[in-house]
Amino acid sequence: VVVRKAREAGRAPLSRGRVLAAAIQRADDEGLAAVTMRSLAADLGVEAMSLYHHLPGKEGLLDGLVESILDEIREQTAVDDTGPDDTGPDDTGTDAFDWRDAVRQRCLGARVVMVRHPWAPALITSRPSVPPSAYLHYEALLAEMIRGGLSYHLGHRALHALGSMVLGFVQEVFTPDPGEGAHDPEAAEADFAAFAAFVPHLAAMVASELHAADDDPLGWCDSQAEFEFTLDLILDGLHASSGDGGSPPM
Amino acid sequence: VVVRKAREAGRAPLSRGRVLAAAIQRADDEGLAAVTMRSLAADLGVEAMSLYHHLPGKEGLLDGLVESILDEIREQTAVDDTGPDDTGPDDTGTDAFDWRDAVRQRCLGARVVMVRHPWAPALITSRPSVPPSAYLHYEALLAEMIRGGLSYHLGHRALHALGSMVLGFVQEVFTPDPGEGAHDPEAAEADFAAFAAFVPHLAAMVASELHAADDDPLGWCDSQAEFEFTLDLILDGLHASSGDGGSPPM
DNA sequence: ACCTGAACACCGTTCAAGT
DNA sequence: ACCTGAACACCGTTCAAGT
Numbered sequence: 001v002v003v004r005k006a007r008e009a010g011r012a013p014l015s016r017g018r019v020l021a022a023a024i025q026r027a028d029d030e031g032l033a034a035v036t037m038r039s040l041a042a043d044l045g046v047e048a049m050s051l052y053h054h055l056p057g058k059e060g061l062l063d064g065l066v067e068s069i070l071d072e073i074r075e076q077t078a079v080d081d082t083g084p085d086d087t088g089p090d091d092t093g094t095d096a097f098d099w100r101d102a103v104r105q106r107c108l109g110a111r112v113v114m115v116r117h118p119w120a121p122a123l124i125t126s127r128p129s130v131p132p133s134a135y136l137h138y139e140a141l142l143a144e145m146i147r148g149g150l151s152y153h154l155g156h157r158a159l160h161a162l163g164s165m166v167l168g169f170v171q172e173v174f175t176p177d178p179g180e181g182a183h184d185p186e187a188a189e190a191d192f193a194a195f196a197a198f199v200p201h202l203a204a205m206v207a208s209e210l211h212a213a214d215d216d217p218l219g220w221c222d223s224q225a226e227f228e229f230t231l232d233l234i235l236d237g238l239h240a241s242s243g244d245g246g247s248p249p250m
Numbered sequence: 251v252v253v254r255k256a257r258e259a260g261r262a263p264l265s266r267g268r269v270l271a272a273a274i275q276r277a278d279d280e281g282l283a284a285v286t287m288r289s290l291a292a293d294l295g296v297e298a299m300s301l302y303h304h305l306p307g308k309e310g311l312l313d314g315l316v317e318s319i320l321d322e323i324r325e326q327t328a329v330d331d332t333g334p335d336d337t338g339p340d341d342t343g344t345d346a347f348d349w350r351d352a353v354r355q356r357c358l359g360a361r362v363v364m365v366r367h368p369w370a371p372a373l374i375t376s377r378p379s380v381p382p383s384a385y386l387h388y389e390a391l392l393a394e395m396i397r398g399g400l401s402y403h404l405g406h407r408a409l410h411a412l413g414s415m416v417l418g419f420v421q422e423v424f425t426p427d428p429g430e431g432a433h434d435p436e437a438a439e440a441d442f443a444a445f446a447a448f449v450p451h452l453a454a455m456v457a458s459e460l461h462a463a464d465d466d467p468l469g470w471c472d473s474q475a476e477f478e479f480t481l482d483l484i485l486d487g488l489h490a491s492s493g494d495g496g497s498p499p500m
Numbered sequence: 501a502c503c504t505g506a507a508c509a510c511c512g513t514t515c516a517a518g519t
Numbered sequence: 520a521c522c523t524g525a526a527c528a529c530c531g532t533t534c535a536a537g538t
Binding site: 032119121122125126130135136138139142143146152153155156157160161163164165166167168169170172198199200201202204205208209212221223226227229230233234236237238241 | 371375454
């Protein structure tokens with residue numbers, strides 16, 4: 001009957017989910033700073049005060065955004081390990097379980113969501129506390145690592161290392177300097193000369209990477225490749241540490 | 251003569267540096283959200299509009315805060331490698347240079363500043379672009395790695411890996427749940443039981459780490475130790491990768 | 501030059517009132 | 520129950536005015 005009433009009004013009923021979806025859309029389009037109780041309400045064709053019937057104020061909205069991000073990560077990582085119908089009979093050999101593959105897929109899934117919503121890492125790190133929904137992600141990661149033979153101590157450290165990477169890896173090292181020398185190649189060359197005079201190693205690195213990326217369609221700074229490199233660095237390091245008391249890897 | 255005039259007024263003259271220092275103080279004490287043009291001016295015993303003579307608005311203030319943080323990191327890392335008077339004659343043996351020690355010290359210094367100003371990582375990652383002053387830090391790190399024999403390509407990846415760790419590592423995995431079971435041990439036990447039912451591996455990990463930390467004054471989650479572990483994981487991984495084309499380390 | 505008061509547009513939020 | 524209008528305290532910022 002509630003639905004019927006809403007249909008009569010000619011508009012979908014407001015709900016916490018609809019408000020959060022609109023907030024995410026707005027943050028993606030205009031940035032998190034543009035997510036305002038008033039503007040958000042306007043997007044939903046409603047008055048600002050109506051939002052308070054579904055969310056406990058602005059702080060509650062931000063908490064809800066973090067929850068939504070965590071939900072997206074769950075959906076993202078759930079897609080990969082669900083087959084067409086079932087996991088199949090090849091799931092019997094549990095001894096062949098490689099925790100690094102499993103953990104790697106989860107981290108890559110989390111990164112997909114962070115890249116989709118570039119405002120998310122700053123929001124998450126600025127919140128006063130970690131929401132309980134995040135525990136489910138830690139639990140899943142830790143369960144895989146324990147199953148893979150890691151100790152609780154090493155698993156704990158792994159959670160720190162992987163979490164910091166997922167949250168810290170969005171920002172690029174360099175801005176491509178947009179609109180700086182796009183129309184004037186002479187000015188661009190002069191800029192680079194000044195750049196090279198001040199930070200010579202950095203300039204040499206950019207030049208070297210630019211040259212190496214000549215036949216790479218993804219550009220000189222392939223952020224995804226950098227992420228996967230660091231991820232494997234950490235996973236391999238953890239694997240090596242799990243062998244025994246810190247000796248070199250096999 | 252300017253100083254004389256200010257002395258006559260009985261108050262130190264306003265300046266960009268003084269405004270930024272007050273903003274940092276306020277952010278440390280009350281959080282970044284409490285840094286307001288009006289409240290900041292009140293701290294300085296001045297009207298809000300006076301700030302606009304030293305800073306180009308709120309965005310410019312936030313840019314200035316990032317710059318100040320980068321300056322603090324520079325000071326922090328400069329303290330360690332400056333001897334009482336000079337570097338001394340033992341600086342001649344450049345062949346014994348270990349880039350991992352040098353890079354490690356810089357990352358630890360950056361972390362000291364981040365821990366001192368917990369609002370900094372979220373602010374830095376939320377800024378639209380990296381300020382040019384950050385290039386000097388990248389340059390210093392890269393110079394040490396190049397001197398240590400790393401390629402530009404690997405140095406590039408190292409900058410990404412280390413930067414993401416410094417920016418992502420502040421937040422704790424778990425909040426200690428303050429004020430939850432501080433007065434009622436029965437309620438605390440019931441809470442932990444519910445916690446263990448939902449995230450069993452996580453609960454076992456906490457219990458295991460708590461037990462191991464019984465004689466550790468720093469508590470069960472020593473964030474500094476976790477940071478250094480991950481840092482060494484990355485540095486050793488980079489070192490191994492630098493040996494040749496990605497074979498296992500020596 | 502540096503600082504100020506009043507004003508403007510905007511924000512989050514409260515509250516009494518509508519239906 | 521769900522939504523609204525008016526109002527309040529606060530925010531960043533502009534501008535004409537002070538000294």
